[in-house]
Amino acid sequence: MLHSHLPFIRHPEHDTFLEENWLFEAVxxxxxxxxxxxDRLLGSGVDFRVTVSLSPTLISMLRDDLxxxxxxxxxxxxxxxxxxEIERTKHDERINRLSRMYRDRFxxxxxxxxxxxxxxxxxxxxxxxxxxxxxxxxxxxxxxxLPLMDLYRSAVNAQVKVAVDVYKDAxxxxxxxxxxxECGYHPGHDEILKKHGIRYFFVESHGxxxxxxxxxxxxxxxxxxxxxxxxFGRDIESSKAVWSAKEGYPGDxxxxxxxxxxxxxxxxxxxxxxxxxxxxxxxxxxxxxKITGRSEHKDVYDRPAALETxxxxxxxxxxxxxxxxxxLCGMMDTRAPVIVAPYDAExxxxxxxxxxxxxxxxxxxxxxxxxxxxxITPSEYLSMYDRFPVMTPAASSWGWKGYxxxxxxxxxxxxxxHLHKMSELMEKAARDHTDPSDLERRALNQMARxxxxxxxxxxxxxxxxxxxxxxxxxxxREHIIRFLMLHDxxxxxxIDGEMLSVAEGKYNLFRNIDYRVYAEV
Amino acid sequence: xxxxxxxxxxxxxxxxxxxxxxxxIVLMARDPWTLFSYWEVAKKxxxxxxxxxxxxxxxxxxxxxxxxxxxxCASDAEYEVLFDFELRDWANNWYIHxxxxxxxxxxxxxxxxxxxxxxxxxxxxxxxxxxxGMSGEYDEEWMCPEDLYYKMFAFDVGxxxxxxxxxxxxxxxxxxxxxxxxxxxxGSGELFTxxx
Numbered sequence: 056m057l058h059s060h061l062p063f064i065r066h067p068e069h070d071t072f073l074e075e076n077w078l079f080e081a082v083x084x085x086x087x088x089x090x091x092x093x094d095r096l097l098g099s100g101v102d103f104r105v106t107v108s109l110s111p112t113l114i115s116m117l118r119d120d121l122x123x124x125x126x127x128x129x130x131x132x133x134x135x136x137x138x139x140e141i142e143r144t145k146h147d148e149r150i151n152r153l154s155r156m157y158r159d160r161f162x163x164x165x166x167x168x169x170x171x172x173x174x175x176x177x178x179x180x181x182x183x184x185x186x187x188x189x190x191x192x193x194x195x196x197x198x199x200x201l202p203l204m205d206l207y208r209s210a211v212n213a214q215v216k217v218a219v220d221v222y223k224d225a226x227x228x229x230x231x232x233x234x235x236x237e238c239g240y241h242p243g244h245d246e247i248l249k250k251h252g253i254r255y256f257f258v259e260s261h262g263x264x265x266x267x268x269x270x271x272x273x274x275x276x277x278x279x280x281x282x283x284x285x286x287f288g289r290d291i292e293s294s295k296a297v298w299s300a301k302e303g304y305p306g307d308x309x310x311x312x313x314x315x316x317x318x319x320x321x322x323x324x325x326x327x328x329x330x331x332x333x334x335x336x337x338x339x340x341x342x343x344x345k346i347t348g349r350s351e352h353k354d355v356y357d358r359p360a361a362l363e364t365x366x367x368x369x370x371x372x373x374x375x376x377x378x379x380x381x382x383l384c385g386m387m388d389t390r391a392p393v394i395v396a397p398y399d400a401e402x403x404x405x406x407x408x409x410x411x412x413x414x415x416x417x418x419x420x421x422x423x424x425x426x427x428x429x430x431i432t433p434s435e436y437l438s439m440y441d442r443f444p445v446m447t448p449a450a451s452s453w454g455w456k457g458y459x460x461x462x463x464x465x466x467x468x469x470x471x472x473h474l475h476k477m478s479e480l481m482e483k484a485a486r487d488h489t490d491p492s493d494l495e496r497r498a499l500n501q502m503a504r505x506x507x508x509x510x511x512x513x514x515x516x517x518x519x520x521x522x523x524x525x526x527x528x529x530x531x532r533e534h535i536i537r538f539l540m541l542h543d544x545x546x547x548x549x550i551d552g553e554m555l556s557v558a559e560g561k562y563n564l565f566r567n568i569d570y571r572v573y574a575e576v
Numbered sequence: 577x578x579x580x581x582x583x584x585x586x587x588x589x590x591x592x593x594x595x596x597x598x599x600x601i602v603l604m605a606r607d608p609w610t611l612f613s614y615w616e617v618a619k620k621x622x623x624x625x626x627x628x629x630x631x632x633x634x635x636x637x638x639x640x641x642x643x644x645x646x647x648x649c650a651s652d653a654e655y656e657v658l659f660d661f662e663l664r665d666w667a668n669n670w671y672i673h674x675x676x677x678x679x680x681x682x683x684x685x686x687x688x689x690x691x692x693x694x695x696x697x698x699x700x701x702x703x704x705x706x707x708x709g710m711s712g713e714y715d716e717e718w719m720c721p722e723d724l725y726y727k728m729f730a731f732d733v734g735x736x737x738x739x740x741x742x743x744x745x746x747x748x749x750x751x752x753x754x755x756x757x758x759x760x761x762x763g764s765g766e767l768f769t770x771x772x
Contacts, residue, residue: 061761077761203604206701242704261748264729267711271718273728291729291751386727401761444718450605450706457752458607458706468669471604472614476596535592 056257056397058234059086060110060198062513062530063564067121074526076337078116079129082176083340084405086117087164090172090179092415093189103188103418104430107180107400108234110194111221112511114177115564118225123174130168133161136329136339140317149355150343156358157341177225184226190432192232193222193253196565199510200462202241202450203471207478209485210510212247213572217507217565219251224567231434232256234397236512237462238289238453245280245448255285255433257397258448261457263288265449275383275392277437278446285437286448292379293396296372304372305407308346309364311356313406315344342408365409369416377427393436394428466524467515473535477506478573480542485573488545497559498550499570502541504562509534595668601685603700608677608708613641614669615685617697625687625695634689639663642694643672646702647680655682678707709741 061081066072096103109117116122137158144150172179183189195201196217204210215233222230232255233248240258248256255277263274263286270278274288297303304310318326318339326339344353345361376394383392403410421430437443454461463471481502488499509531517527537558544550599618606612629636641663644655661670663685674681683700714720726740729747 081761206602206604260751265707265709265711267707268713268715268718269711269720269725270728271715271720271724273725275728291747295751383728386724405761444715446715449708450704455752456607457748459604460606460610463604463606463612468612468614472596472602472616472669473592475602476598532592536590539593 056106056108056234056395057089057400057403058108058194058397059113059400060108060194060236061113061116062511063112063115063197063508063562065116065119065122065561065563067561071125073335073337074523075122075125076129078122079126080338080340080405081401082117082126082168083130083133083161083164084408085401085403085411086176087167088404088411089400089414090176091163091167092411092418093179093183095415096418097183097186097188099419101419101422103422104190104432104435105188105418106190106192106232106432108192108194108232109177109180109225110198111196111218112198112564114221114225117176119563127165127169130161130165132329133339133341134158134165136326137161137341139325139329140341149357153343153356153358154341161340181226190231190434191222191226192234193218193230194234195236196221197507197511198236198513199507200236200239200452200459200512200515201244202239202452202459203462204474204478204510205241205244206475207482208247209482209573209575210478210506211244212250212575213503214507214510215247215251215253216572216575217568219253220567221565229253238262238451239459239512240286240448240452241450242447245284245286246282248284249282253284255287255437257287257289257395259451259453259457260289260291262286262448262451263446265451266446267449268444268446270446271444272387272390272392274395275387276390277393277433277443278448279443280447281445285433285443286446287393287395287433288448289397289453290394293372293376293394294398296375297396297398297402304368304413305402305410306346307364307368308348309357309361310346311342311361311408312344312346312353313342313408315342315353317341317343361409362412365413366416369413369420372413372417373420373425373428377425380428390440393431461519462512462515464519466521467518470509470515470531473531474506474510477509477535477538480538481506481570481573484542484545485570488570494550494552494555495545496570497555498541498545500568501555501558501562502538502545503568503570503573504565505534505538505541505558507565508562509538599698601683601698601700603681603683603703605681605703605705606671608706609673609675611643611672611674611681611683611703611705612669613643613672613683613700615641615698615700616668617685621697622687625697629687629689629695632689632693634691634693636687637690638688639665639667640684640686640688640694641670641672642684642686643674644682644684645674645676645679646682649680660688674705677705677709680704710744 061078064074137154140154144154180191184191195214199214201211229252233253235256238257238259240262260274263270274290277285277287279285316338319336343356345356347354380392452458514527514531517523595616598616599621601615604612626636641661643659645658646655649655680702682702684696685698686694686696688694710725722737
């Protein structure tokens with residue numbers, strides 16, 4: 056299960072904007088490589104199943120013309136930089152080979168993006184879903200962290216409903232499942248999922264293990280909540296193999312080192328024109344070293360050796376999965392144990408360069424080399440049995456420490472009095488305005504967007520982890536302030552049409568949002 | 577009708593308001609053992625309560641955050657006061673180390689009078705701290721005895737249930753604190769690779 060998400064970042068007011076790079080990097084490093092993996096598997100007749108969640112903000116950005124054209128410009132700059140690199144490194148065969156590898160990569164990405172998929176990567180996922188290989192599910196509208204929003208159920212409901220609407224618009228049907236942001240589950244929220252036709256969701260292992268009554272099959276079966284919605288718990292063993300800082304695959308010394316990027320390593324004047332025009336050093340994606348070891352010393356990246364390692368790690372993962380299943384079979388009555396292995400998609404390719412290839416090796420091995428385990432979608436598993444045990448999962452998340460601390464901590468707790476107040480005001484405004492004028496309706500809808508955008512859990516996460524804090528604080532403040540301004544203007548009857556148009560133009564997601572969702576109970 | 581925010585006029589809000597002119601306290605659960613509370617006390621409510629205190633022949637002594645365990649309580653009389661935190665004037669939020677998973681909590685912000693009587697200024701919502709640990713309930717039809725439960729974690733069932741519980745705790749704590757779980761584009765790449 057691959058969870059793909061980025062917060063909505065779009066700055067038409069600037070020619071280039073640093074944080075828009077996150078999208079471009081994710082597309083180049085992760086989404087396109089994964090799409091290529093799926094296409095290769097399809098092409099060679101390998102049967103596989105992968106579940107992919109695409110957040111509504113990500114879908115919105117992937118379907119935006121401005122961001123698409125900026126992405127192409129970004130790729131063109133990288134291609135030029137790679138050409139320069141090929142020239143610069145021509146006397147060092149090992150590095151030169153890598154420069155060429157990157158040039159090919161970027162050129163291929165451009166081809167996949169523009170030619171093969173006509174700038175519509177969401178369409179690629181739709182294709183894989185239509186062919187029955189990938190189950191695409193949704194995630195909350197702006198990846199809002201639901202447990203800390205529970206004070207206003209209308210806000211929780213809106214995050215889900217808007218998500219379902221975005222999904223319907225992109226895929227033509229209701230999503231079968233949802234990835235709760237950060238696996239943040241609060242008992243009772245499944246009723247809201249039920250209301251919107253969603254059949255399953257995921258929780259962290261202890262969400263199931265601490266569920267009540269005791270889970271008969273541990274995390275190796277889904278359970279039905281009282282609402283009838285199914286819940287799948289994450290399997291720790293398979294997760295550890297990939298995520299663990301000590302033991303996980305991505306830390307292998309043969310894999311590419313993330314922190315030796317030429318954007319930081321080379322002369323500033325040389326890289327400057329090819330990195331974002333804003334003047335700071337950033338990732339280019341061109342990296343020539345492998346992890347090598349724990350010290351600062353890094354050897355030159357050896358691509359064939361890295362791929363061999365990926366293949367061996369895939370074999371290891373599959374072997375462990377087989378052993379795990381053999382161990383479990385004796386305890387499952389006659390049921391087939393399910394192993395739920397969710398990851399942030401961006402791990403594959405971006406942080407762990409060889410991740411997509413590892414996945415490709417794994418899916419091929421599972422198809423060709425054995426009979427014990429196979430990949431399956433949650434919907435397929437649910438249709439295997441008539442009955443499942445009923446259980447109430449425990450409140451939990453997959454964040455650090457297993458609960459809500461990441462998003463509620465000295466660095467970010469200040470936001471909640473504002474987010475809650477905005478929810479309260481939005482609810483009231485939605486109920487009060489039953490017959491708004493055109494301008495009023497636009498203001499109300501934009502207020503809803505501002506609330507949703509302020510609720511992105513990414514901001515609180517970034518404030519806690521401290522990397523791009525200024526931007527996260529700026530965005531949170533911007534949305535709170537604009538919401539309050541619109542609210543005030545609505546009340547006083549003096550709506551600033553120009554300010555409204557600018558906001559609608561910049562935050563052009565959720566085009567058909569209906570503010571009245573906040574009047575729903 | 578009162579304005580929703582404390583600051584100036586409609587079109588010139590340039591900064592996030594310090595408060596909204598409300599009189600309220602909100603309680604949130606951070607994890608099984610910790611709650612978070614934020615509040616705002618309206619001056620007129622505070623003045624009114626102080627007046628009442630004086631009327632009763634008492635004087636206002638301390639500002640308090642009072643936290644109750646209200647699990648299964650049918651009425652006020654049953655609320656168990658667990659903590660009283662004395663507050664300085666400037667405090668408007670607090671982390672409460674309640675230490676009890678799976679309980680229902682409520683908080684009052686109020687004034688303690690000179691004679692030890694507590695006057696509520698605002699009362700919070702009720703919030704439940706997440707449960708922690710294996711559930712005591714099991715389903716008759718889908719029986720899950722304790723040793724089977726731990727076996728599902730691939731734990732050695734030869735141990736006593738106390739030992740298994742301890743192993744599970746350590747296992748989960750090691751997992752929870754590994755931090756490698758949520759990363760997306762911003763996060764924990766440094767956990768796999770070694771930052772320079």
